[in-house]
Structures are given as structure tokens and as C-alpha cells.
Amino acid sequence: MKILVIGGTGLIGTKTVTKLRVLGHEVIAASPNTGINTITGEGLAEAVSGAEVVIDLANSPSFADKEVMEFFETSGKNLLAAEINAGVKHHIALSVVGTSRLQASGYFRAKQVQEDLIVKSGMPYTIIHSTQFLEFLGGIVASAQDGDAINLSTAKIQPIAAEDVSSFVAEFALGQPINGIVEIGGPEQFGLADLVQKYLAKTENPKEVLGSKDALYFGSPLEEFTLVPAGDAKLGKLTFEDWFGLNAQK
DSSP states (O other): OEEEEETTTSHHHHHHHHHHHHTTOEEEEEOGGGTOOTTTOTTHHHHHTTOSEEEEOOOOSOOSHHHHHHHHHHHHHHHHHHHHHHTOSEEEEEEETTGGGOTTSHHHHHHHHHHHHHHHHOOOEEEEEEOOBGGGHHHHHHHTEETTEEEEOOOEEOOBOHHHHHHHHHHHHTSOOOSEEEEEEOSOOEEHHHHHHHHHHHTTOOOEEEEOTTOOBTTBOOOTTTBSOOTTOEEOSOOHHHHHHHHHTO
16 A cells, blocks of 8 residues: 655654555655655655555644645645645644633644634545643753743643654554544653653753643643643553663663
């Protein structure tokens, strides 16, 4: 089966492409660097031609409100139009647990627009809502840093390793469209501030995390379970300790 992976050279994309190729599928890893650009349309029609499944893992190069909205809106419209024209049978998009609850953030408003475009397109689809990647803990630290302190919410988080995310994406790619949202997450829940303090200790970073229920998360206030999937979510296997041990060895 021919499968096109938009964002196929990124963190999740690289792992997903490898998994699907091992299973014998013809997989195209699409990105601007490989001559396939969902913003300009370069190479898109040719890449989509003959594909049965398209997986959209692309992310905006900028998180600024205007730029991120333009990215997801333009990319989504171009990609879905090309898929409809080519007769693609299944569109898969990776999004975020809590997207509809995080609309104070420009990034999550843009992700909601992306999801709405998919639902309204008429394409058979599966939207995967993932919890935050463990690999993004460093980015959370950077976003919340205030001098020597890290200001973070005490809300719950259930982070998932990129390895598990890619396994789920590959699994859904080989299944039937659900025409709805499925949630995935890691096997453990933590308080966000507590987890980041644990991460800093592991990486021998002396900075202190200041936990507060009122601290914003990328511009959005959090309720206790905003970032946590529902009870019927699919859960990955790698714990924080597993993930950290594997990455420390690299």
C-alpha cells in the first residue's frame, strides 16, 4: 500500500515511516526538504497520486499566533484538496489532547481549525489526539522559564514517548477510518510541575520549579485534567524512567 507521510522527516514522522516500511508498505517521507510542500503545493499532487493513506504529522515552524494559523489553514486546505482529487481513502492527522479546551492559545486555535477542515472535507479520516511528548519536556522548561525559576501549573499530565506515538500512528494508518477522534497517552500521570522537577533532576539542571494551579500553559489556563486523555484512551508502554534510560544511552 502507498502511504504518504507529511512531516515524514520529523520526530514522529521518521519513526512512523520506518515502522511502515518494515511492514512492506511503499512510504513517501514528505517535507519541504524532499520537494513536497503543503504550503506552496510544490510536488504535492505527484506525491498524493496513487496513495491510499495520507498521514499529516506536519507542524508549524513558528508558534506565533498569525503564522501558526496561516500554516495549519493553508497546509490543511492544500493537502485535503489534493487528497480528494487523488481519491485518497484515509486521512490521518496528529493533534493534541485538550485542543478544544486550550483555545486561549493561538497554537491550539490553529489546531482546532485544522481539525475542523478535516471534518468538513468529506474525507474519511482519523484524528489522533495525543498527550504531550516526553521529548518536549525541554521545550516546556524553556517556555516557562523566568530567571532561575520555572513557573508551571500543578495540573495533571500524562506524557507519551515518541516511540509509542509512532506505533499508534502506524496502527491507525493500517486500520479503517473512524471518522472521529481517538486519544492516546502515556502509561503514567504526574503533576506537570512535579514531572518537570523530576526531569530537571535527571538532567542535572539546578533550576527550581514553582508549581501553581494558576500558571499558564503556552498562554492557556489549565484545569486539573485538561491535558489528560479520557478513560478509553490507548496508552503507550514506555514509562518516564524507561524513556529517560533509553535516551540517556544515545
